[in-house]
Amino acid sequence: MRRHLNVLVESGLAVLMIAALFAVFVYVPSEREMGVVQRIFYFHVSSAIAAFVGFAMVFVASIQYLRTRRENWDCLALAAAELGVVFSLIVLISGPIWAKPIWGVFWRWEPRLTSMLIAFTIYVAYLIVRSYTTGSPDRTRRFAAVIGVVAFVNVPLVYYSVNLWSADQQLHPREVELAPAMVQTRYLAFAAIIALFFYLLKRRYELEKLARNVERLDADLPLH
Amino acid sequence: MNYVGQTITILRKDLSLEWRSKERITPMVLFVLLILLVFNFSFELGGAVLSEIGPGVLWSAFIFAGLLSLHRTFASERQNETLDALLLAPIDRSALYLSKMLSNFVFLLAVQLFSLPPFCFFFNLSPEPPLLLLLPVLVLGAACLAAVGTLFAAMSIHSRLREQFLPLLVLPMMVPALISCIGGTAEVFDQTQRFAIGDQVEIFSDGLVTHLQMLGTYAMVFNALALMLFEYIVEE
Numbered sequence: 001m002r003r004h005l006n007v008l009v010e011s012g013l014a015v016l017m018i019a020a021l022f023a024v025f026v027y028v029p030s031e032r033e034m035g036v037v038q039r040i041f042y043f044h045v046s047s048a049i050a051a052f053v054g055f056a057m058v059f060v061a062s063i064q065y066l067r068t069r070r071e072n073w074d075c076l077a078l079a080a081a082e083l084g085v086v087f088s089l090i091v092l093i094s095g096p097i098w099a100k101p102i103w104g105v106f107w108r109w110e111p112r113l114t115s116m117l118i119a120f121t122i123y124v125a126y127l128i129v130r131s132y133t134t135g136s137p138d139r140t141r142r143f144a145a146v147i148g149v150v151a152f153v154n155v156p157l158v159y160y161s162v163n164l165w166s167a168d169q170q171l172h173p174r175e176v177e178l179a180p181a182m183v184q185t186r187y188l189a190f191a192a193i194i195a196l197f198f199y200l201l202k203r204r205y206e207l208e209k210l211a212r213n214v215e216r217l218d219a220d221l222p223l224h
Numbered sequence: 225m226n227y228v229g230q231t232i233t234i235l236r237k238d239l240s241l242e243w244r245s246k247e248r249i250t251p252m253v254l255f256v257l258l259i260l261l262v263f264n265f266s267f268e269l270g271g272a273v274l275s276e277i278g279p280g281v282l283w284s285a286f287i288f289a290g291l292l293s294l295h296r297t298f299a300s301e302r303q304n305e306t307l308d309a310l311l312l313a314p315i316d317r318s319a320l321y322l323s324k325m326l327s328n329f330v331f332l333l334a335v336q337l338f339s340l341p342p343f344c345f346f347f348n349l350s351p352e353p354p355l356l357l358l359l360p361v362l363v364l365g366a367a368c369l370a371a372v373g374t375l376f377a378a379m380s381i382h383s384r385l386r387e388q389f390l391p392l393l394v395l396p397m398m399v400p401a402l403i404s405c406i407g408g409t410a411e412v413f414d415q416t417q418r419f420a421i422g423d424q425v426e427i428f429s430d431g432l433v434t435h436l437q438m439l440g441t442y443a444m445v446f447n448a449l450a451l452m453l454f455e456y457i458v459e460e
Contacts, residue, residue: 066456118399125392134382143379146453147393150375153449154397161400161438165407
């Protein structure tokens with residue numbers, strides 16, 4: 001039964017992603033001024049939202065872990081952090097590809113770029129800290145949870161302060177008026193990326209739980 | 225003993241240890257001077273560019289020196305095998321954080337104050353009265369670094385990453401505070417230089433006030449977080 005459900009979910013996701021690709025590359029017209037490269041925006045913005053959903057989930061799961069000490073929350077925090085990092089990497093790579101022809105440079109120290117980069121480095125540090133032992137698995141989990149909470153509280157402070165400093169003022173387009181086809185494509189791409197995010201999250205979470213079970217079984221075995 | 229008494233007792237212990245050995249402040253001050261020396265080879269620091277890159281240089285030096293020293297907050301307790309005793313003592317865990325944070329705050333501020341005169345001397349910043357405005361920037365900057373640094377130093381002693389642990393987390397976390405430290409310092413340097421040539425100066429310009437507010441907010445947020453979370457770090 002469960003197998004059938006998985007196949008159903010996976011096929012649904014595949015259809016959604018192919019539809020999104022079709023919409024982005026075929027259905028939607030090119031933007032008048034920026035041309036074809038603007039199409040990157042559909043994935044870029046959705047990935048940025050997915051990354052911050054991941055970071056927010058690390059925050060919630062970390063608080064829950066400290067409260068309840070149930071290992072499942074820790075697995076969720078780890079899975080969400082990894083996906084947050086992956087999706088912010090997509091943002092940091094797709095952004096410059098768009099920026100080079102439009103701004104003339106790959107990178108500008110503009111508030112959103114800078115904030116994204118800083119958030120990315122913090123969560124990479126989170127993953128590095130997790131991968132080094134602290135003497136006991138329980139302690140590593142507690143440390144990770146504390147970092148998960150502190151890191152997320154820092155995100156709005158970073159955003160505010162980077163705005164305060166910014167040499168280049170806000171260059172991201174705000175309140176753009178989009179043609180109906182563009183709006184439809186945006187929502188479709190967003191749905192596909194978010195669905196992919198949650199699907200990967202579920203798989204990574206289950207994998208982590210299995211890995212820990214194996215570790216536990218291994219530890220219970222008599223010395224080989 | 226009440227909460228304040230507990231905090232003050234540990235704080236006094238750390239301060240008198242440092243007073244006798246000076247093993248944290250002295251190397252830090254020298255380290256700051258060495259960084260300034262190295263930066264001097266990359267940039268011509270005096271004169272007009274002082275208020276442009278001087279503050280960044282100064283705070284880079286402060287933060288690198290701070291990172292080296294912050295690891296010792298709990299590492300020295302561990303070397304002397306006194307950490308367990310501290311944790312066994314019938315005191316509130318957050319009082320332990322508070323006292324360690326305050327001692328770090330004192331050390332960091334002392335280092336900043338000791339290295340400021342050589343900075344002015346080597347980079348031709350005449351010490352006019354407006355330079356006094358730097359004091360609130362230094363105090364709040366040290367408070368921010370002490371809060372973040374103490375929280376993570378309690379973790380760094382256990383991690384296999386050892387000395388690499390602190391920079392990895394403290395540097396990105398400190399970005400909001402660092403921006404305002406550098407911004408505020410730039411304002412103050414600017415006013416000082418203008419005062420030196422007889423221009424009109426503006427005490428507490430809008431820019432400086434905004435930066436000070438940011439630093440105050442950051443210090444409060446992180447101290448509150450650390451007070452809440454510290455017990456989860458040291459629990460055994």
